[in-house]
Amino acid sequence: MLWLDLEGAVNVRDVGGIPTDDGEKIARGRLLRSDNLQNLSPTDINFLVENVRLSTVVDLRSPAEVTSEGPAPLTRIDRVLHVNHSLLPEHGFAATAEALLVRRKREEERYPGDPSCAHYLGYVEHRPDSIVAALRAVNRSAGAALVHCAAGKDRTGVVVAxxxxxxxxxREDIIRDYAATGxxxxxxxxRLRRSPTYAGSIDSVPEDHHRPRAETMEAFLEQxxxxxxxxxxxxxxxxxxxxEFDALHRKLRR
Incomplete structure (x- = not known):
């Protein structure tokens, strides 16, 4: 994997270079993953558009998050297509600590012992349509496609996996890529604490609970x-x- 060090985002990487089962590698410059793009600088935008040849941004945040955060700088670039496919249920995103605790309790019942794995299984159960739509957007991208959510960890981790x-x-390298966000x-x-949209939820659980664990992605894929x-x-x-399977396979390979 290749980290991209930008001024306005901190969890950006090209998944190219990841080994495949047949001894090849995922192609570079086809699929990127990232945290929130709200704070990209002009230098970041120029790098992504001119050097990386970014042509599609796949935003996995809920409509409420998108509205709360407002337009990101890249949305002003006409040559970059933006699509929004939320992985959360239609009732939307609730950022209050109380709402998050209720949601986490329900998810723990789905897969006791690993709330993050339970959360990811919820994406598959409730929003497989959005996962399919996100991959279609990657497929159709003329140049590089970038998938992101708020942290670039959970929703992004599932779609990229x-x-x-x-x-x-x-599979072991898919898991390794997921854990690299740590x-x-x-x-x-x-970054999230500086955003009014996310600040209230970040410290509602111990900081280590946000850490992506290889065991979580392993359990998720097994489930x-x-x-x-x-x-x-x-x-x-x-x-x-x-x-579409064939096209995506070709797009992400050399």
């Missing part, structure tokens, strides 16, 4: 296999066609 699975990435966690949380027949079955069962 699905994309990498379709591309034939080794290297930037302090900076991610500092997708057991409960849904695997990543490909989830996507295929929600309208992702054989042609």
């Amino acid at each position: 699905f994309a990498l699975t379709v591309a034939g990435a080794r 290297e930037r966690l302090d900076r991610i949380l500092d 997708v296999d057991k409960r849904h027949g695997g990543v490909l079955s989830v996507l295929g069962g929600n309208g992702f066609t054989d042609d």
Whole structure:
């Protein structure tokens, strides 16, 4: 994986270079993942558009988050397509500590022992349509596609894991990519604490609870296999066609 050090985002990386099951690698410059893009500088924008050849941004935040945060700088660039596919249920995003605690309690019942894994399984159960739509946007992107949410960890982690699975990435390396966000966690949380949208929820749980653990993504993918027949079955069962599987595989490979 290749970290991209920007001035206005701290969890940005190109997933190119990740090994695949057949001994090849994911191609660089095809799929990026990131935290919130609200604070990108003019230098960041120029780098992403001119050097990375970014052409599509896939925003996984809820409509309420998008409205609260307001337009991001990249939305003013006409040559970059922006699409929004929320992974949260239609009732939307609640940032109050009380609402978050209620939601976490329900999710823990879905997969006791790992609230994050339970949360991710909720994305698959409630919003497979958004996962499929996000991957279609990556597929259709003329240049590089960037997938992001608020922290670039949970919602982004799930969509990127699905994309990498379709591309034939080794599962252990999909898990490793997910956990790599932990290297930037302090900076991610500092950014979110400065946002009125997210500040109230960040410290509602101990800081270490935000840390991405390899065991979480491993358990999530295992549960997708057991409960849904695997990543490909989830996507295929929600309208992702054989042609789309082939196209995404080709796009993310050399």
